Amino acid sequence: AQSVTQLGSHVSVSEGALVLLRCNYSSSVPPYLFWYVQYPNQGLQLLLKYTTGATLVKGINGFEAEFKKSETSFHLTKPSAHMSDAAEYFCAVTLPSGSARQLTFGSGTQLTVLP
Amino acid sequence: NAGVTQTPKFRILKIGQSMTLQCAQDMNHNYMYWYRQDPGMGLKLIYYSVGAGITDKGEVPNGYNVSRSTTEDFPLRLELAAPSQTSVYFCASSYIAGGTEAFFGQGTRLTVV
Numbered sequence: 218a219q220s221v222t223q224l225g226s227h228v229s230v231s232e233g234a235l236v237l238l239r240c241n242y243s244s245s246v247p248p249y250l251f252w253y254v255q256y257p258n259q260g261l262q263l264l265l266k267y268t269t270g271a272t273l274v275k276g277i278n279g280f281e282a283e284f285k286k287s288e289t290s291f292h293l294t295k296p297s298a299h300m301s302d303a304a305e306y307f308c309a310v311t312l313p314s315g316s317a318r319q320l321t322f323g324s325g326t327q328l329t330v331l332p
Numbered sequence: 333n334a335g336v337t338q339t340p341k342f343r344i345l346k347i348g349q350s351m352t353l354q355c356a357q358d359m360n361h362n363y364m365y366w367y368r369q370d371p372g373m374g375l376k377l378i379y380y381s382v383g384a385g386i387t388d389k390g391e392v393p394n395g396y397n398v399s400r401s402t403t404e405d406f407p408l409r410l411e412l413a414a415p416s417q418t419s420v421y422f423c424a425s426s427y428i429a430g431g432t433e434a435f436f437g438q439g440t441r442l443t444v445v
Contacts, residue, residue, distance in 0.1 A: 221374075226372060251433075258438070258439075259438055259439075260336070260422055260424075260436030260437050260438045260439055261375075261422070261424075261434075261436040262436070263433045263434075266433065307374060307375070320365075320377070320434065322367075322374040322375040323374055324372055324373055324374040325372070325374055
């Protein structure tokens with residue numbers, strides 16, 4: 218079975234600083250990977266996803282992530298944090314032939330942006 | 333389009349009471365899911381459905397039941413509420429499983445006292 222580990226349950230950055238949220242996965246086959254964002258009192262919204270092809274994927278709001286098979290990682294980055302980026306971020310993994318029950322979420326990283 | 337709509341947004345239940353969390357989607361998605369979110373634990377799959385009339389258990393199904401009589405609706409039933417069911421519940425839908433995006437409702441915050 219696949220699993221996801223998000224390093225750091227809370228991350229604080231200053232406005233304008235680099236955002237780096239870490240995600241490592243475990244999977245028996247190359248997986249599909251997702252980053253979701255959850256704003257306060259809202260549901261989850263897809264930021265970006267990797268399925269096949271280019272390993273650097275760009276998402277909404279200036280975020281991007283790079284799939285590194287050798288490191289089993291899919292870290293999320295943004296060059297310059299904005300106050301509106303404050304939210305909780307979830308990494309998720311599923312298998313390409315996955316059934317509906319195989320979408321697995323990490324425990325989440327709360328991002329705080331300091332003025 | 334409304335997307336995925338959950339009702340109610342908040343609810344307080346007493347131990348032993350029952351209730352139904354409603355979920356409806358207007359995107360004609362085949363797949364629908366119920367997750368619970370507990371602090372620091374991410375999302376855990378309770379039940380899912382791959383189409384009308386077909387449901388199956390997820391990771392944490394005990395204490396819950398679901399039905400899927402139409403493509404649009406996927407209600408979650410709590411029969412005998414327990415404090416351990418205090419959580420935030422999310423309904424989601426997707427066109428297919430695997431690499432497609434799941435669309436989430438805004439959640440139902442349930443407290444059992």
